Amino acid sequence: MPDRQQIYARTLELIEPFNKKGAAITEATRFAQDLEWDSLTVLDFVANVEDEFDVIITMNMQAEIETVGQLVDALQRLTAARG
Amino acid sequence: MGDLFSKFDPLIEQRETLLQGGVTDPFNLVMERVESPTVAICNGKRTILLGTYNYMGMTFDPDVIAAGKQALEDFGSGTTGSRVLNGTYVGHKAVEQALKDFYAMDHAMVFSTGYQANLGVISTMAGKDDYIILDIDSHASIYDGCALGNAQIVPFRHNDVEALDKRLKRLPPEAGKLVVLEGVYSMLGDVAPLKEMVAVSKAAGAMVLVDEAHSMGFIGERGRGVAEAQGVIDEVDFIIGTFSKSVGTVGGFCVSNHPKFEILRLVCRPYVFTASLPPSVVATAATSIGKLMDSADKRTHLWENSKRLHAGLRQLGFTLGTDEPQSAIIAVIMPDLETGAAMWEALLREGLYVNLARPPATPAGMTLLRCSLCALHSEDQVGEILGMFAAAGRATGCIS
Numbered sequence: 001m002p003d004r005q006q007i008y009a010r011t012l013e014l015i016e017p018f019n020k021k022g023a024a025i026t027e028a029t030r031f032a033q034d035l036e037w038d039s040l041t042v043l044d045f046v047a048n049v050e051d052e053f054d055v056i057i058t059m060n061m062q063a064e065i066e067t068v069g070q071l072v073d074a075l076q077r078l079t080a081a082r083g
Numbered sequence: 084m085g086d087l088f089s090k091f092d093p094l095i096e097q098r099e100t101l102l103q104g105g106v107t108d109p110f111n112l113v114m115e116r117v118e119s120p121t122v123a124i125c126n127g128k129r130t131i132l133l134g135t136y137n138y139m140g141m142t143f144d145p146d147v148i149a150a151g152k153q154a155l156e157d158f159g160s161g162t163t164g165s166r167v168l169n170g171t172y173v174g175h176k177a178v179e180q181a182l183k184d185f186y187a188m189d190h191a192m193v194f195s196t197g198y199q200a201n202l203g204v205i206s207t208m209a210g211k212d213d214y215i216i217l218d219i220d221s222h223a224s225i226y227d228g229c230a231l232g233n234a235q236i237v238p239f240r241h242n243d244v245e246a247l248d249k250r251l252k253r254l255p256p257e258a259g260k261l262v263v264l265e266g267v268y269s270m271l272g273d274v275a276p277l278k279e280m281v282a283v284s285k286a287a288g289a290m291v292l293v294d295e296a297h298s299m300g301f302i303g304e305r306g307r308g309v310a311e312a313q314g315v316i317d318e319v320d321f322i323i324g325t326f327s328k329s330v331g332t333v334g335g336f337c338v339s340n341h342p343k344f345e346i347l348r349l350v351c352r353p354y355v356f357t358a359s360l361p362p363s364v365v366a367t368a369a370t371s372i373g374k375l376m377d378s379a380d381k382r383t384h385l386w387e388n389s390k391r392l393h394a395g396l397r398q399l400g401f402t403l404g405t406d407e408p409q410s411a412i413i414a415v416i417m418p419d420l421e422t423g424a425a426m427w428e429a430l431l432r433e434g435l436y437v438n439l440a441r442p443p444a445t446p447a448g449m450t451l452l453r454c455s456l457c458a459l460h461s462e463d464q465v466g467e468i469l470g471m472f473a474a475a476g477r478a479t480g481c482i483s
Contacts, residue, residue, distance in 0.1 A: 043238060044240075
């Protein structure tokens with residue numbers, strides 16, 4: 001099971017191809033406001049994250065995730081739950 | 084005090100900018116007279132209709148019109164009631180029978196619109212601990228059905244069998260699962276690989292719902308849709324359809340062989356808490372569906388139209404949504420909204436109506452000129468249409 005730091009590092013790599021503005025990413029970066037991702041970009045990104053970590057992030061969960069840090073937290077929970 | 088309308092300011096601004104350029108508002112067209120399924124008068128000008136979803140041209144069929152007139156005379160202008168109270172007439176039962184005959188299925192439930200059919204069936208069937216797995220490019224009515232219910236929503240990449248399979252395998256095996264697919268996706272007119280998708284869904288123990296709104300009457304040997312054409316209709320649990328395309332009126336439905344299907348009539352809120360369709364509408368629908376069963380010749384002609392328009396537009400140099408014609412929808416991809424609106428207006432001036440489609444209705448932020456063919460478009464009309472596209476395309480610089 002990957003630790004939080006590993007999940008964060010891998011998440012940053014997955015954000016990169018969608019970071020069209022070249023914004024500096026921190027845990028506080030917000031996907032909608034700071035990265036200006038539209039719903040289609042989010043769907044594409046989430047599909048990549050799901051495949052990378054072999055988890056499902058339902059749209060219901062996505063609605064609760066605003067920042068990079070919250071995503072990393074969710075991924076930590078999901079990968080832990082999977083064992 | 085905050086104005087609740089402030090959130091619409093960006094859209095208001097975008098519209099104003101577009102209209103300041105002098106372009107006709109593409110979302111405000113009025114048809115002054117309608118002469119036939121393929122011709123109307125717009126702005127005083129005779130206009131060929133190439134964006135109506137009236138695939139089988141049933142709107143002016145003499146038998147359909149006669150049935151509607153008779154029902155209007157015999158049963159009045161409306162039911163003024165819910166299907167479960169005073170709103171079920173013999174005509175509503177007759178159109179449900181016509182659907183059962185058309186699809187060879189045990190149950191049929193008619194809603195007041197196609198939108199409500201998806202809204203109702205999806206929101207009611209999938210509960211809080213169930214999963215709905217749906218294609219990212221699903222119609223708004225499917226997403227709204229998800230939003231109305233409490234299920235867990237899992238989208239997957241458009242028409243990607245592997246993406247669907249992977250997600251199904253990651254879900255708890257014991258959880259209830261509903262896979263929601265469309266036969267034809269209406270924006271690009273592409274068809275789903277239902278054979279493969281139904282197979283992986285069934286292997287994962289999921290139920291499958293297919294929206295065949297844009298294929299009914301046209302695709303499949305008996306016009307039952309893409310699931311029929313790909314030989315998997317018997318494994319599909321629910322088919323959603325509409326009366327507002329090939330059938331030529333308004334209304335929606337779900338057909339199924341599920342033994343407990345009828346209970347939906349009592350628990351499905353978008354079915355219960357709205358007035359039923361007017362008697363004239365269900366009479367026209369039943370007559371039209373009956374005639375669609377024996378429309379093999381029209382289906383053949385519609386395919387010919389679709390192939391010819393696709394090849395012709397491609398030859399003119401337009402970029403199309405699919406490499407080969409897969410349905411009666413041909414989507415012409417425009418570089419941006421401004422060019423799309425200019426081209427749309429140029430076509431209207433030539434005497435041709437198509438749909439201008441733009442985000443968020445379209446995938447990947449595309450602006451599309453969406454053409455939907457009719458079985459009653461003549462060979463001459465398809466030739467005329469291609470001539471209009473050539474002239475408008477050159478006038479707007481879309482093609483050289």
